Amino acid sequence: xxxxxxxxxxxxxxxxxxxxxxxxxxxxxxxxxxxxxxxxxxxxxxxxxxxxxxxxxxxxxxxxxxxxxxxxxxxxxxxxxxxxxxxxxxxxxxxxxxxxxxxxxxxxxxxxxxxxxxxxxxxxxxxxxxxxxxxxxxxxxxxxxxxxxxxxxxxxxxxxxxxxxxxxxxxxxxxxxxxxxxxxxxxxxxxxxxxxxxxxxxxxxxxxxxxxxxxxxxxxxxxxxxxxxxxxxxxxxxxxxxxxxxxxxxxxxxxxxxxxxxxxxxxxxxxxxxxxxxxxxxxxxxxxxxxxxxxxxxxxxxxxxxxxxxxxxxxxxxxxx
Amino acid sequence: xxxxxxxxxxxxxxxxxxxxxxxxxxxxxxxxxxxxxxxxxxxxxxxxxxxxxxxxxxxxxxxxxxxxxxxxxxxxxxxxxxxxxxxxxxxxxxxxxxxxxxxxxxxxxxxxxxxxxxxxxxxxxxxxxxxxxxxxxxxxxxxxxxxxxxxxxxxxxxxxxxxxxxxxxxxxxxxxxxxxxxxxxxxxxxxxxxxxxxxxxxxxxxxxxxxxxxxxxxxxxxxxxxxxxxxxxxxxxxxxxxxxxxxxxxxxxxxxxxxxxxxxxxxxxxxxxxxxxxxxxxxxxxxxxxxxxxxxxxxxxxxxx
Amino acid sequence: xxxxxxxxxxxxxxxxxxxxxxxxxxxxxxxxxxxxxxxxxxxxxxxxxxxxxxxxxxxxxxxxxxxxxxxxxxxxxxxxxxxxxxxxxxxxxxxxxxxxxxxxxxxxxxxxxxxxxxxxxxxxxxxxxxxxxxxxxxxxxxxxxxxxxxxxxxxxxxxxxxxxxxxxxxxxxxxxxxxxxxxxxxxxxxxxxxxxxxxxxxxxxxxxxxxxxxxxxxxxxxxxxxxxxxxxxxxxxxxxxxxxxxxxxxxxxxxxxxxxxxxxxxxxxxxxxxxxxxxxxxxxxxxxxxxxxxxxxxxxxxxxxxxxxxxxxxxxxxxx
Numbered sequence: 001x002x003x004x005x006x007x008x009x010x011x012x013x014x015x016x017x018x019x020x021x022x023x024x025x026x027x028x029x030x031x032x033x034x035x036x037x038x039x040x041x042x043x044x045x046x047x048x049x050x051x052x053x054x055x056x057x058x059x060x061x062x063x064x065x066x067x068x069x070x071x072x073x074x075x076x077x078x079x080x081x082x083x084x085x086x087x088x089x090x091x092x093x094x095x096x097x098x099x100x101x102x103x104x105x106x107x108x109x110x111x112x113x114x115x116x117x118x119x120x121x122x123x124x125x126x127x128x129x130x131x132x133x134x135x136x137x138x139x140x141x142x143x144x145x146x147x148x149x150x151x152x153x154x155x156x157x158x159x160x161x162x163x164x165x166x167x168x169x170x171x172x173x174x175x176x177x178x179x180x181x182x183x184x185x186x187x188x189x190x191x192x193x194x195x196x197x198x199x200x201x202x203x204x205x206x207x208x209x210x211x212x213x214x215x216x217x218x219x220x221x222x223x224x225x226x227x228x229x230x231x232x233x234x235x236x237x238x239x240x241x242x243x244x245x246x247x248x249x250x251x252x253x254x255x256x257x258x259x260x261x262x263x264x265x266x267x268x269x270x271x272x273x274x275x276x277x278x279x280x281x282x283x284x285x286x287x288x289x290x291x292x293x294x295x296x297x298x299x300x301x302x303x304x305x306x307x308x309x310x311x312x313x314x315x316x317x318x319x320x321x
Numbered sequence: 322x323x324x325x326x327x328x329x330x331x332x333x334x335x336x337x338x339x340x341x342x343x344x345x346x347x348x349x350x351x352x353x354x355x356x357x358x359x360x361x362x363x364x365x366x367x368x369x370x371x372x373x374x375x376x377x378x379x380x381x382x383x384x385x386x387x388x389x390x391x392x393x394x395x396x397x398x399x400x401x402x403x404x405x406x407x408x409x410x411x412x413x414x415x416x417x418x419x420x421x422x423x424x425x426x427x428x429x430x431x432x433x434x435x436x437x438x439x440x441x442x443x444x445x446x447x448x449x450x451x452x453x454x455x456x457x458x459x460x461x462x463x464x465x466x467x468x469x470x471x472x473x474x475x476x477x478x479x480x481x482x483x484x485x486x487x488x489x490x491x492x493x494x495x496x497x498x499x500x501x502x503x504x505x506x507x508x509x510x511x512x513x514x515x516x517x518x519x520x521x522x523x524x525x526x527x528x529x530x531x532x533x534x535x536x537x538x539x540x541x542x543x544x545x546x547x548x549x550x551x552x553x554x555x556x557x558x559x560x561x562x563x564x565x566x567x568x569x570x571x572x573x574x575x576x577x578x579x580x581x582x583x584x585x586x587x588x589x590x591x592x593x594x595x596x597x598x599x600x601x602x603x604x605x606x607x608x609x610x611x612x613x614x615x616x617x618x619x620x621x622x623x624x625x626x
Numbered sequence: 627x628x629x630x631x632x633x634x635x636x637x638x639x640x641x642x643x644x645x646x647x648x649x650x651x652x653x654x655x656x657x658x659x660x661x662x663x664x665x666x667x668x669x670x671x672x673x674x675x676x677x678x679x680x681x682x683x684x685x686x687x688x689x690x691x692x693x694x695x696x697x698x699x700x701x702x703x704x705x706x707x708x709x710x711x712x713x714x715x716x717x718x719x720x721x722x723x724x725x726x727x728x729x730x731x732x733x734x735x736x737x738x739x740x741x742x743x744x745x746x747x748x749x750x751x752x753x754x755x756x757x758x759x760x761x762x763x764x765x766x767x768x769x770x771x772x773x774x775x776x777x778x779x780x781x782x783x784x785x786x787x788x789x790x791x792x793x794x795x796x797x798x799x800x801x802x803x804x805x806x807x808x809x810x811x812x813x814x815x816x817x818x819x820x821x822x823x824x825x826x827x828x829x830x831x832x833x834x835x836x837x838x839x840x841x842x843x844x845x846x847x848x849x850x851x852x853x854x855x856x857x858x859x860x861x862x863x864x865x866x867x868x869x870x871x872x873x874x875x876x877x878x879x880x881x882x883x884x885x886x887x888x889x890x891x892x893x894x895x896x897x898x899x900x901x902x903x904x905x906x907x908x909x910x911x912x913x914x915x916x917x918x919x920x921x922x923x924x925x926x927x928x929x930x931x932x933x934x935x936x937x938x939x940x941x942x943x944x945x946x
Contacts, residue, residue, distance in 0.1 A: 049811035049813060089525065093525075095523075096524075097523050099520065101516055104516040106520075107538075109538035157898050157899075157901075160898070187838060188840065189667060192882040192895065195884070195892055196891045199890060217841070221887060221892070255812060258815070258816035260815075260842050261841050262840045262880060263841075273813040273817070
């Protein structure tokens with residue numbers, strides 16, 4: 001197979017946190033040790049609860065922040081090596097992003113046409129007429145009409161705004177799109193429309209998606225690979241069918257059983273997760289999941305597991321053999 | 322919730338009708354306050370008077386009718402219709418002087434607001450956007466300016482620069498800058514965390530583009546309100562400096578100077594100080610009322626569903 | 627007699643663009659100890675209807691109803707003072723954002739005992755034991771030590787538990803939960819839903835669950851009310867509804883779920899929920915309905931067997 005569009009090796013991101021006067025600064029381990037390959041036309045879903053490092057991963061992939069450690073290669077270019085402006089520009093055109101909240105991600109004081117032209121103004125030398133043509137073509141592709149060009153974002157519904165955001169992400173013809181919970185702020189009937197649009201665009205343009213979500217039913221539908229994270233660490237990773245049909249890590253199992261399904265027969269035989277998410281500032285010793293894990297042993301409290309291949313998937317758990 | 326803004330009918334398509342609709346919405350909220358509309362109408366009146374002062378004032382402002390000094394207003398005993406609001410110690414027509422004074426006062430207000438707002442907004446944007454030591458330096462300087470009472474500060478500056486209307490305006494503008502800086506910085510920091518700024522960043526926008534095209538237009542509403550309210554205090558402070566002899570110099574008919582030069586006649590010819598005082602009062606009141614209406618119309622938090 | 631009996635409830639808002647009909651002729655009957663879910667998209671008026679019941683709408687809202695009885699008392703005619711005695715004591719409500727629903731300036735213990743003092747009298751101190759009991763009841767570990775905690779020191783799930791403790795403090799007969807788990811993580815959502823159902827069974831209260839999530843409804847509710855654009859389009863027992871939806875909107879909504887997709891693409895519903903200015907003539911769902919007929923485009927349907935449709939889908943095993 002050809003080379004992966006994203007090659008992430010052991011990505012880490014720490015944030016320094018001031019913990020008060022005369023006290024040593026702590027570091028917040030927002031992401032520790034994410035590795036994956038993503039090929040054109042494939043979707044990697046990153047799943048987990050709040051504080052699991054999903055958004056940090058998105059910020060690293062979109063070059064808003066640089067990793068503290070680890071290697072990130074986008075479309076064959078090592079991000080840490082890209083120092084000159086031209087390479088940076090090229091990298092930026094490779095990765096684009098769609099945000100969760102379609103109400104916050106569009107500048108309320110700009111017209112749709114100006115919002116969509118902005119990436120072209122910054123990154124290309126097109127004339128105004130060419131830009132407009134390009135924007136109108138893209139608008140038509142995501143299901144917006146020409147007359148929307150001169151309107152302001154507040155005149156659109158959530159679903160239409162998300163279409164605008166998708167158009168903005170795709171206008172530079174990127175190869176990778178990071179989708180940060182792209183449908184979770186939308187109504188059910190609109191969710192399906194936007195997901196369909198994303199699937200069609202992926203097939204047409206051969207895009208690689210990094211799909212960040214907490215909604216497992218959506219993930220199951222759209223993903224090729226799944227990366228489950230807990231407190232900044234990957235706990236399970238593998239092909240979508242393998243993870244969903246036979247989850248190995250106790251956290252994945254709990255997450256799956258906690259997700260409600262539109263099925264009246266299935267009345268709660270849930271794996272109960274006790275307790276809350278621990279603070280990422282003060283993660284538990286050993287396996288960070290052990291305080292909430294049903295199967296935790298004495299060893300789990302002291303030894304941190306590492307990701308190991310177990311059958312079809314990689315799992316970070318001492319008890320999965 | 323159902324209280325979100327409604328999408329317009331597909332007919333409203335061109336940018337012109339979009340703007341029209343925004344104006345209509347603005348006017349709906351602004352006109353909800355009758356006092357604000359009254360303030361606006363009065364202010365428009367004052368602006369017209371200032372523009373056409375040469376045509377409507379019955380006399381030249383500096384012309385002295387020595388034989389008619391200290392004539393009371395027309396409706397008082399001994400008053401004449403020629404000098405409707407009376408004359409001052411040198412026989413100059415009060416009405417003409419007040420009408421021409423409107424020019425100077427409005428001009429002073431405009432220049433002060435333009436100066437302080439442009440400097441303040443720029444510094445505030447930079448401080449909020451850059452953060453770190455740039456922010457610290459800008460904000461500490463502003464804190465220092467704010468630590469001195471505004472009028473006192475202006476007095477000291479005028480004393481340094483020398484008295485005169487232009488120097489007074491510069492001095493007042495400097496004392497007003499910190500409020501704009503703080504406001505602009507707070508809004509900038511607020512907007513910086515919004516996703517649309519991140520989106521522009523992902524698209525590769527540079528700092529200038531982010532600051533002036535993405536962020537600034539979204540910070541304007543509170544700044545416009547602050548500008549209006551400073552406009553009225555600027556008129557007031559210019560008048561105060563004029564009264565203290567540090568602002569506009571006689572014979573310029575600036576409102577504060579008018580009161581100052583007739584200070585000695587306060588008891589014998591009270592109209593010479595009363596009418597300039599009333600002019601200041603009404604202008605400031607009108608602008609403040611309008612400013613309140615503007616805040617209601619522009620601040621989304623105060624908007625009713 | 628039903629615990630709650632609402633007939634033909636409508637709510638209108640005065641806006642810059644004229645009157646906005648947020649709720650349009652909603653009926654709801656609720657028995658003691660029953661769990662009813664109200665499902666709908668944003669703008670379907672599901673929250674507004676319940677806020678109207680609580681009397682919590684702003685002054686721009688105009689509420690009308692043929693009948694609004696709670697426990698035999700008429701909420702429409704009673705004075706504001708009498709109403710306040712019922713609201714908060716016999717009817718309670720919890721909201722979507724647990725963090726903002728609690729007052730950040732007071733400790734959680736203080737806030738709960740304040741509710742007790744309000745409705746039962748007595749000093750705050752005397753309510754301490756009851757407050758601890760309530761916190762234990764909603765599953766907060768080490769309740770004694772949490773009394774002094776402030777909302778910002780607790781996680782979202784914990785805050786929602788505190789909210790629930792506060793709301794069941796007066797042992798209400800009816801609890802309205804407005805999207806109680808939407809802001810929470812999946813594993814916490816499961817815990818909170820379980821807690822609500824447990825409390826509902828233990829105290830025999832009725833529960834109205836407002837949500838947009840069909841899956842939550844399927845696993846929790848006894849009966850479902852589906853709302854669309856302010857109208858109540860279908861009302862059925864949960865099992866029947868999921869097995870055999872009869873309103874085309876309900877059917878489309880269920881089909882749009884990812885788990886019900888066939889093949890790569892989902893079965894999306896075309897179009898958007900009508901807004902204030904583009905309400906269609908006839909049936910409000912007609913521009914998006916796949917079974918639409920000419921009649922639907924002209925005449926608004928009337929409710930028949932709790933289904934608001936000219937041509938309801940047939941029951942299983944029945945010829946149309």
